[in-house]
Amino acid sequence: MRPCPRRLCHLDQTIQGSLLLAVLIFLLFTLPSFIKEPNTKPSRNKHQQNIKERSPELLQNAMSQAPTTRRKxxxxxxxxxxxxxxxTHPEATxxxxxxxxxxxxxxxxxxxxxxxxxxxxxxxxxxxxxxxxxxxxxxxxxxxxxxxxxxxxxxxxxxxxxxxxxxxxxxxxxxxxxxxxxxxxxxYSLEVGGLQTTCPDSVKIKASKSPWLRTLFLPNLTLFLDxxxxxxxxxxxxxxxxxxxxxxxxxxxxxxxxxxxFPPVPQQQLLLASLRPGSSRCISCAVVGNGGILNNSHVGPEIDSHDYVFRLSGAVIKGYEHDVGTRTSFYGFTAFSLTQSLLILGSRGFRHVPLGQDVRYLHFLEGTRDYEWLEALLLNRTVTSRNLSWFRRRPQEAFQEALQLDRYLLLHPDLLRYMKNRFLRSKTLNTAHWRIYRPTTGALLLLTALQLCDRVSAYGFITEGHERFSDHYYDKSWKRTIFYINHDFKLERTLWKRLHDEGIIRLYQRPMTSKPTI
Known part of the structure; x- marks a missing residue:
């Protein structure tokens, strides 16, 4: 009978060990619940307040990052x-x-x-x-x-x-x-569905066939800002x-x-719009600069024989009719060139812009002073801008109080940038003086005529041997042409010669002479 109590004792020890292990495991899992941790997290109320304060921010963040509503x-x-x-594309969870x-x-x-x-x-x-x-x-x-x-x-x-x-x-x-x-x-801004020329030898047709110009010339540019x-x-x-x-x-x-x-211009190609539908007539234009090469040129009648005549800035006609003609269809200017011309050439007869019921005005907008000039023009007030300190008059006086806005055209900045980028990109633009460079007003006018006309003749522009002539055709004594840094006359001279050689324009040139002429 003695072995039994030993087995029972052994069994009691096993049970006791199991019970002890169970107690230890129980205490291990239940003891943390009796210990209070430090409160390092926000309370429920504070957490709700934070959510309330951030909810618009979170909502905006979530919506802006949602894959189905990628916001631009x-x-x-x-x-x-x-x-x-x-x-970032966060998941909904x-x-x-x-x-x-x-x-x-x-x-x-x-x-x-x-x-x-x-x-x-x-x-x-x-x-x-x-x-x-x-x-x-x-x-x-x-x-x-x-x-x-x-x-x-x-x-x-x-x-x-x-x-x-x-x-x-x-x-x-x-x-x-x-x-x-x-x-x-x-x-650039382009005109969609604009009028197309039917003239077989139009500059636009020639440009499209020229290896040089076919990738440069754009015939359907937006020309006017309105x-x-x-x-x-x-x-x-x-x-x-x-x-x-x-x-x-x-x-x-x-x-x-x-x-x-300024009311919208109905047709950018306003000269083509003046033709009868189906007409194949070629529109001829003469662009008259103010170069001294025109003095004693006797090309006045030839200039007037064109359908349209473009002039610019100090376009003195009285006394020079036989050299520069009498007609004006378009007058191009900037606020600076016009006011300076009125100031300097007023005593020579240039007291107002060319007038006439059929004259259109082409305003090349150089900067702030041009818009200030326009503001005074539209309000019929005296110019008070410091940018035009030499002109303390009403701009409408220059138009003899007869200005009509449908004949006053603002040239679009895209047109001028197109001219600069594709035809007159001066090396000055790569220097610290880039801000002041722009083509001359004459260059802007001539390149505008290429957009409007079928046949273009240029008179009074810089050519080979220009030093033989005075600066302007109306100079009383010979004056040397000064090349200012804000223009690139050599580049313009090269362009006119090439356009002439390509048959795009007809550039008036004078035979070589030994001594300068006025």
Missing amino acids: ATTHMGSVLGTHTRD ALMANQRRRAQTSKAHAEEPGRVPTPTGKAALQTQAGAQAGKGARGATPAATPSQDRAQPTRSSAPPRSPATQRSQKLKATNFKSEPQWDFEDE SGHFNQSEWDRLEHFSPPFGFMELNFSLVQKVVAR
């Missing part, structure tokens, strides 16, 4: 046309902590001074040293980000910017050491280019107020 935003540097999309962290990061970036979201495409720009500049721009001083697509040549869908955005992201010419080259630099060709999107696009090639550093309110007064 436009970032402007004075008006950058860039598409900004978020790359994302943790609240991750959402809060993303919201805090976004808020911190948004509140960082001078920080602008980096857009992709269409001349995206970055901020450097407090200045906005584009990396779609070549030759820019600030850094830039490459773009993936090009801005549209006509009206974009960029939304209007807030005043705060306009103030903080305005492009300035001083940001660039040479002319900036945007990805959409060589894209109320139908100005809106916020166009401002945003053109603000990347300095005047007269765009709106950089101009006052939006002033430009808008002025341009809104």
